[in-house]
Amino acid sequence: MFISETKVRVRYAETDKMGYVYYGNCAQYYEVGRVEALRKLDSSYKALEDSGIMMPVIQLIINFKKPALYDDILTIKTIIKEKPGVKIKFYYELYNEMNVLINQGETILAFVHQNTMKPCNCPQWFNDLFIDFDLKECFERTNIKKNNSV
Amino acid sequence: MFISETKVRVRYAETDKMGYVYYGNCAQYYEVGRVEALRKLDSSYKALEDSGIMMPVIQLIINFKKPALYDDILTIKTIIKEKPGVKIKFYYELYNEMNVLINQGETILAFVHQNTMKPCNCPQWFNDLFIDFDLKECFERTNIKKNNSV
Amino acid sequence: MFISETKVRVRYAETDKMGYVYYGNCAQYYEVGRVEALRKLDSSYKALEDSGIMMPVIQLIINFKKPALYDDILTIKTIIKEKPGVKIKFYYELYNEMNVLINQGETILAFVHQNTMKPCNCPQWFNDLFIDFDLKECFERTNIKKNNSV
Amino acid sequence: MFISETKVRVRYAETDKMGYVYYGNCAQYYEVGRVEALRKLDSSYKALEDSGIMMPVIQLIINFKKPALYDDILTIKTIIKEKPGVKIKFYYELYNEMNVLINQGETILAFVHQNTMKPCNCPQWFNDLFIDFDLKECFERTNIKKNNSV
Numbered sequence: 174m175f176i177s178e179t180k181v182r183v184r185y186a187e188t189d190k191m192g193y194v195y196y197g198n199c200a201q202y203y204e205v206g207r208v209e210a211l212r213k214l215d216s217s218y219k220a221l222e223d224s225g226i227m228m229p230v231i232q233l234i235i236n237f238k239k240p241a242l243y244d245d246i247l248t249i250k251t252i253i254k255e256k257p258g259v260k261i262k263f264y265y266e267l268y269n270e271m272n273v274l275i276n277q278g279e280t281i282l283a284f285v286h287q288n289t290m291k292p293c294n295c296p297q298w299f300n301d302l303f304i305d306f307d308l309k310e311c312f313e314r315t316n317i318k319k320n321n322s323v
Numbered sequence: 324m325f326i327s328e329t330k331v332r333v334r335y336a337e338t339d340k341m342g343y344v345y346y347g348n349c350a351q352y353y354e355v356g357r358v359e360a361l362r363k364l365d366s367s368y369k370a371l372e373d374s375g376i377m378m379p380v381i382q383l384i385i386n387f388k389k390p391a392l393y394d395d396i397l398t399i400k401t402i403i404k405e406k407p408g409v410k411i412k413f414y415y416e417l418y419n420e421m422n423v424l425i426n427q428g429e430t431i432l433a434f435v436h437q438n439t440m441k442p443c444n445c446p447q448w449f450n451d452l453f454i455d456f457d458l459k460e461c462f463e464r465t466n467i468k469k470n471n472s473v
Numbered sequence: 474m475f476i477s478e479t480k481v482r483v484r485y486a487e488t489d490k491m492g493y494v495y496y497g498n499c500a501q502y503y504e505v506g507r508v509e510a511l512r513k514l515d516s517s518y519k520a521l522e523d524s525g526i527m528m529p530v531i532q533l534i535i536n537f538k539k540p541a542l543y544d545d546i547l548t549i550k551t552i553i554k555e556k557p558g559v560k561i562k563f564y565y566e567l568y569n570e571m572n573v574l575i576n577q578g579e580t581i582l583a584f585v586h587q588n589t590m591k592p593c594n595c596p597q598w599f600n601d602l603f604i605d606f607d608l609k610e611c612f613e614r615t616n617i618k619k620n621n622s623v
Numbered sequence: 624m625f626i627s628e629t630k631v632r633v634r635y636a637e638t639d640k641m642g643y644v645y646y647g648n649c650a651q652y653y654e655v656g657r658v659e660a661l662r663k664l665d666s667s668y669k670a671l672e673d674s675g676i677m678m679p680v681i682q683l684i685i686n687f688k689k690p691a692l693y694d695d696i697l698t699i700k701t702i703i704k705e706k707p708g709v710k711i712k713f714y715y716e717l718y719n720e721m722n723v724l725i726n727q728g729e730t731i732l733a734f735v736h737q738n739t740m741k742p743c744n745c746p747q748w749f750n751d752l753f754i755d756f757d758l759k760e761c762f763e764r765t766n767i768k769k770n771n772s773v
Contacts, residue, residue: 491677491679493679496650496680496683497654497683499647500645500646500647500650504647527641529641529643529646529690530687531688532684533646533647533683533687535683536682537679540679
């Protein structure tokens, strides 16, 4: 199990008339969560795209428990439980500044060839990132290398 | 069962680098779908808010099957299967211009008092909209009254 | 002078905590306005992209006068005053349901080759759309042909 | 003159079909820039709202020079040149990772009473933040206090 934590501050643009974050915008927070998770695995979504692989989301589930407030710094916990194959699944937990779980969800992404748009296995080099999967923890890793995430 | 159909044209703003609609933006299409569904029921989400009731989304599920393309006119089919109580559930099917199902999903919304933010039953007048629920069909209705949806 | 009018209903997603449309989202309304203006000229932004031309925005100006409200049907008036060359300029006026001007603005877009990303003149066939420029009025045109804008 | 620098990483959600950041999304980056600028002045936009003052944007100008790329860490330079009165003006410069200026712009925001929505002067305590205006530099300040911006 690989766990990554990222922080994001709620923008005014992301709120709606109700005064909280618009429900659809949590999909963006989940994106930030998984992109930073891949970066902590010494990879990046951008590197995957540059190698000709795209990863469209094929399933999104979000369970909303509490509203996300303007200007709050949210913690996005992104969890990978299984090694990737033709798909990769991410689990998410969003916490507010009081460390209260405000929503949780999951996304399944497929690996797809950029040219043919046909499904494919994830690249070998990407799969290799998960060799020591059980040992990996982002917190250890972020201690031993420069973490340039924003 | 109540079925409503609405059309929406894909904006450039809604696409992403992959060339298709960003996955999170489908939540906006679903919003358009349910808001127009309520309007066809002679109600509106705005009327509910004006009466002091808010309806936060508490669950979102989307299964993506095909990409949604720029400038396409999508058909959003919104379905209500059960009468509302403390919650209301909407089902969605999105079709492209070739009438191919591109994604389907569902949302559960809670009824909440605007002042207290406490859950509540849906207002009686809203519940009454569903009295002849089994008989109601938006297609019949849109034939007999002016449909001013955009 | 070519004038096109399009309508758009304000989505909940487009509002913010202030209760009105987020200022940055008016850029999307302007996009809808100019895309429909091109469609009424018997062209489309999509057709331009398919022919290898992209049109990045190089300048955006918006003067906000009144807030845009949730669920309102806004009228986007898009005006082209000069024939396109290496650039094309659009003027916009946004009106609410009471026909009050709520904001006005302008955008300049450049013509760019998709492959080289170098600036270029607009294609001849696009320029030809403006031959009878002074005579053209979208209102006349929309009377004589099917207007399939959403 | 007060200058503040903030960093923001480009999200996939913010790109469009052209492969770059959608022009309207730069308004969000400018929002992040000015919100962090206020925070560095020991204030916050949230504090202003909590005190009953809202700050709608009344003018937005953006001059786009280069595209903003996915996954790039952009630097938002936010500049306040004049003391606030009934309005406040922010200037912005956006730089990519190569330190190339990609766009620059400005916004004017009005001070408005939340209840009446009438224009007003900025609160005295807010004006006082600018007493030593000419001496203030965010870089000095961020050296002497904890900078908790994300």
